[in-house]
Amino acid sequence: MSDPKSIDGLLDVMRRLRDPETGCPWDKEQTFDTIAPYTVEESYEVADAIQRKDMRDLKEELGDLLFQVVFHARIAEEQGLFDFNDVAAGMSEKLIRRHPHVFGDAGARTAEEQNTEWEIIKVQERKAKEKHGLLDDVPVGLPALTRAAKLTKRAARVGFDWPSVHEVLDKLDEEIEELKVEIASGDVQKSHEELGDVLFVLANLARKLDVEPENALRMTNAKFVRRFETIEAELFKLGKTPDQSDLAEMDALWNAAKHAERETQ
Numbered sequence: 001m002s003d004p005k006s007i008d009g010l011l012d013v014m015r016r017l018r019d020p021e022t023g024c025p026w027d028k029e030q031t032f033d034t035i036a037p038y039t040v041e042e043s044y045e046v047a048d049a050i051q052r053k054d055m056r057d058l059k060e061e062l063g064d065l066l067f068q069v070v071f072h073a074r075i076a077e078e079q080g081l082f083d084f085n086d087v088a089a090g091m092s093e094k095l096i097r098r099h100p101h102v103f104g105d106a107g108a109r110t111a112e113e114q115n116t117e118w119e120i121i122k123v124q125e126r127k128a129k130e131k132h133g134l135l136d137d138v139p140v141g142l143p144a145l146t147r148a149a150k151l152t153k154r155a156a157r158v159g160f161d162w163p164s165v166h167e168v169l170d171k172l173d174e175e176i177e178e179l180k181v182e183i184a185s186g187d188v189q190k191s192h193e194e195l196g197d198v199l200f201v202l203a204n205l206a207r208k209l210d211v212e213p214e215n216a217l218r219m220t221n222a223k224f225v226r227r228f229e230t231i232e233a234e235l236f237k238l239g240k241t242p243d244q245s246d247l248a249e250m251d252a253l254w255n256a257a258k259h260a261e262r263e264t265q
Helices: 007-017 025-029 032-051 055-078 084-098 111-128 144-156 165-185 188-208 213-237 247-264
Strands: none
Touching: 007 055, 032 055, 032 213, 055 084, 144 188, 144 213, 165 188, 188 213, 213 247
C-alpha cells in the first residue's frame, strides 16, 4: 500500500474501498448521483469551519472534501471516463491558461486587470465548448441565492444591469409592495412567485455590494442561533423553557443579547 500521507495513498484507499471482491459494500454501491449530495454537504462544512475560524476542523473538512473528489474520480476511472490524474492535469492547465501574467509573456497586472482578463479567457473557453448562451454554464445545482448572483453578474457583462445600488433598492421596494398585494389577496401561488422576485433582487443587491449572499445569510443564521441560545440560557436561570415563556419576554431577552453583543464589539 502507498504512503497513507500521500495522494497516492488516498487513491489506493479509494481503490480498495471500491474493490468488487473485498471492498466496502456501501462504497461499492455508490454512483455519481448518490455521492453528489455528500460533495455539496462537505463544501458547506469547509465554509462553516472557515467562518468559525476553526483551523483544526478546517484541516479535517478539507480532507473530507478531497475524498469526495477522489471518490468521483474513482467512479469515472472504473467507467473508463477519466481518472484523478486527468482531473489534476485539467486544473493545472486551466490555471496556467487563465494566468498568462504568471505563466506567460503578459506583464504584471492589477487585480482589476486580472479579473477582466480572466473573464475574457472564460468567454473564449465557453465558445470552445460550443456553449453559445451567456448563461449556459451557470450551474443549475448551485444554491439558489448564489446562482441568482452569478446569473446577474453574467448579464451585467453585456450591460443588463442597474447602474447603482440605489436602483436595486428601488426595485426591492417595488417587489416588496407587489408581495404585500399578493399576500393581502390570499393568492398563495402568486405570493410564492413574488417572494422569489424579492429574493432575486436581494441576491442582485448582494452582488452590487460585493457580498456573497450565502455567506451573508450563513452569518445571520449563526447570529440567530447564538442569540436564541442566550434566550434559552437566561430562561433556564429563571427555571423556565421557551415554551413556558411568551413573545414579549423572549423579545426583551433577544434585545438584551443584541445589546450585549454590540457592547463587546
